[in-house]
Amino acid sequence: MRRLRLILFWTHLVAGVVAGAVVLIMSVTGVLLTYQKQMTLWADLRGVEAGPPSSGAAALSADSLVRLVASRSKKTPTAVVWRNGASMPVEVQFGRDGRQYVSVYTGAVVGTGSAGMRKVFSVATDWHRWLAMTDDARKTGRAITGWSNVAFLVLVLTGMVLWWPRNLTWTSLRSVLWFRRGETAKARDFNWHNVIGIWSALPLAAIVASGAVISFPWASDLVYRVVGEAPPPRAPEGGSAPRTAEGGAGGRERPSAPMAGRTTDNAPLVGDVPTLAAARMSDWRTVSLAWPKSTEAPLVYTIDRGMGGEPTKRATLTISRTGERTKWQPFDSLSTGRRARNVMRFTHTGEVLGFWGQTLAGLVSLGAAVLVYTGLLLSLRRLLAWRRRVARATASPQPDALRA
Structure with missing residues (x-):
């Protein structure tokens, strides 16, 4: 058991030293990205007046609104998002070309989103995903952050063993379960490293x-x-991935293709979207329509009663315009593999558990930054102590017998 702990200790130490700087960057940016969706929406809608212009004013039909947007825009939308509420504007996304918030009553553009807030989160995301590398270098940056993340998982798993007291007594447990005051810098860092590591171990391992x-x-x-399923086919590298209402392929915004003719005839016939959503999910919060690629392409709606990152509260409604049967896909109807993959995707941000899950993920990310900081300080002290021992051994005089 002692030899096993020694192996785990050196594995923990080496992984921390090698990946520590990158893990620190990912942890700090993870904290910054904790409430990205809420803060972006708040910044976008701050000061926006989208309520009824007069008492009893009727809202435009979704068809009329979408046709109006299509007729006056020089760009093809990538998605349209309706939010539940009489004073909520409709969001029209244009991929990398931005977005417009449109009054549901007049069709007028009432806002274009907060460029400053989005820039802050864009920079944080770039550092979090690929260390702010650009163009072709992003592939290298993504590999570095990916393998550093694997090293971090090794740190967490080995730490679960190393942080646990060898003698399981209340006194020894108390010393690693809570912060102590009045310690030296080395003892303080060791205490913080243990306490934060123990309390954050399980959620950190999941993230x-x-x-x-x-x-x-x-x-x-x-x-x-x-779970015994074949993985779904993957798009070829450099090819196009399915669009999502969150903005482009795989959540990243992409340039939109020009609309052929840019006439109202090319606008999708979307029907009464609020009624359509309420019929399937009475407590819906958002409905997102991925802009069809052609007039014959099906209409794919994502109806969500959560905060955008809770897959169990989301469903997809596909309505064919060529006669096929309407397809309704709530979370429970997905295969076990797809459900597991969707849950894993939003476990990383904590959104799978809603607001409190996001909060927990943010706190754990903050704890991870402290773990890396204290871990690197402890490693540096160990290195300096080893160098001092070597220097003393080299400088000490040799006995006469050994000299002879």
Whole structure:
């Protein structure tokens, strides 16, 4: 057992030293990204007046609104988002070309979103995902953050063993379960490292493991294989991925293609969206329509009664415009592999548990930053102490017998 702990200790130490700086960057940016969706929406709608212009004013039909947007825009939307509430504007997304918030009563543009807030989160995301590398270097940056995340998982798993007291008594447990005052710098760092490590170990393991699933295709495929399913086909590298209402392929915004002719005839016939949503999910909060690629393409709606990152509260409604049957896909109807993969995706941000899950993920990310900081300080002190021992051994005089 002693030898096992020694092996785990050196594995823990080496992984921390090698990946520590990158893990620190990911932890700090993870804290900054905790409430990204809420803060972005708040900044976008701050000061926006989108309520009825007069008492009893009737809202435009969703068809009329979408046709109006399509007729006056020089860009093709990528998605349209309706939010439940009489004073909530409709959001029209244009991929990398931005977005417009449109009054549901007049069709007028009442806002274009907060460029400053989005820039802050864009910079934080770039550092979190690929260390702010650009263009072709992003692939290298993503590999570095991905493998550093794997090293962090090793740190967490080995730490679960190392942080646990060898003698399981209340006194020894208390010393690692809560912060102590009046300690030297070294003892304080050791105490903080243990306390934060123990309290954050389980949620941190879930966040880091789900991060590996996001980073590596083989890890994502493994989720399906574990439950006995074949992984879904993957888009070829450099090819296009399915669009999402959150903004482009895989959550990233992308340039939109020009609309052929830019006439109202090309606008999708979307029907009465609020009524359509309420019929399927009475407590809906948002309905997102991925803009169809053609007039014959089906209408794909994502109806959500959560905060945008709770897959169990989301469903997809696909309405064919060529005669096929309407398809309704709530979370429970998905295969086991897809359900597991969706849950893993939003476990990384904590959103799978709603607001309190996000809060927990943010606190754990903050704790991870402290863990890396204290861990690197402890490693540096160990290195300096080792160098002092070597220097003393080298400088000490040799006995006469040994000299002879």
